[in-house]
Amino acid sequence: MSLLHTVNKSPFERNSLESCLRLAEDGHAVLLIEDAAVAALDGTAHTETIKNATGRLSMYVLGPDLDARGLSRDRVIDGIEIVDYDRFVMLACEHDSVQSWL
Amino acid sequence: MKFGILVNEGPYQHQASDSAYQFAQAALTAGHEVYRVFFYHDGVNNGTRLTVPPQDDRNVVDRWSELAEKHSLDLVLCVAAAQRRGLLDADEAQRHGKDADNIAPGFRISGLGQLIEAAIQSDRLVTFGD
Numbered sequence: 001m002s003l004l005h006t007v008n009k010s011p012f013e014r015n016s017l018e019s020c021l022r023l024a025e026d027g028h029a030v031l032l033i034e035d036a037a038v039a040a041l042d043g044t045a046h047t048e049t050i051k052n053a054t055g056r057l058s059m060y061v062l063g064p065d066l067d068a069r070g071l072s073r074d075r076v077i078d079g080i081e082i083v084d085y086d087r088f089v090m091l092a093c094e095h096d097s098v099q100s101w102l
Numbered sequence: 103m104k105f106g107i108l109v110n111e112g113p114y115q116h117q118a119s120d121s122a123y124q125f126a127q128a129a130l131t132a133g134h135e136v137y138r139v140f141f142y143h144d145g146v147n148n149g150t151r152l153t154v155p156p157q158d159d160r161n162v163v164d165r166w167s168e169l170a171e172k173h174s175l176d177l178v179l180c181v182a183a184a185q186r187r188g189l190l191d192a193d194e195a196q197r198h199g200k201d202a203d204n205i206a207p208g209f210r211i212s213g214l215g216q217l218i219e220a221a222i223q224s225d226r227l228v229t230f231g232d
Contacts, residue, residue: 006228008117008118008121008230033121034117034118034121035117064124065117084128085124085125085127085128086128086131086132088125088128089105089125089128089129089132089134090132092105092129092226092228093103093134093225093226097226098226098227098228098229100228100229100230100231102110102229102231102232
């Protein structure tokens with residue numbers, strides 16, 4: 001069973017991304033949306049944790065949420081795919097269930 | 103594929119309703135079915151027709167109503183959450199002796215069972231909240 005996890009909190013504010021990465025199983029997908037988009041940036045205190053996760057999880061970030069926050073798409077960590085809402089819907093279809101980490 | 107969508111936050115306060123709307127629109131455009139959008143907790147505030155946002159801002163409530171009309175969506179407000187927050191349809195207003203109702207077009211008020219049923223009937227339930 002493969003899950004799509006969505007995380008919407010900045011890791012600088014809450015620990016839901018940390019919990020998600022700890023509990024997500026190998027091969028699951030994690031989509032960073034809303035304030036969690038900041039976690040996709042390279043060169044932050046959380047970059048190392050995220051980079052480690054890209055090895056065993058498919059990591060995505062919602063492009064419109066990067067743009068809405070003025071976060072440059074060029075700064076996104078290698079290994080995190082930038083997606084739009086159409087791809088968000090496709091990811092939801094491709095996985096057996098969607099787990100929202102609120 | 104059939105999607106159920108759960109919205110737990112009100113408009114203009116949190117991005118949840120905007121994210122849910124964008125997701126619903128993308129799903130419908132891709133040819134999927136949105137079985138139901140269930141508004142729970144502060145999410146019920148998405149369903150008041152008395153909302154008047156500034157003209158240069160998006161109208162979150164109208165946007166949901168228009169999407170519902172276009173795609174025959176089932177937009178459901180949780181009745182207990184709605185009553186606490188002053189969201190009433192004509193029947194509820196009469197039942198509680200209130201002088202007005204304020205539910206927006208395309209929305210209806212029903213019980214939490216509608217959320218459970220949406221989860222059962224849909225292939226995926228996607229939650230947006232805080």
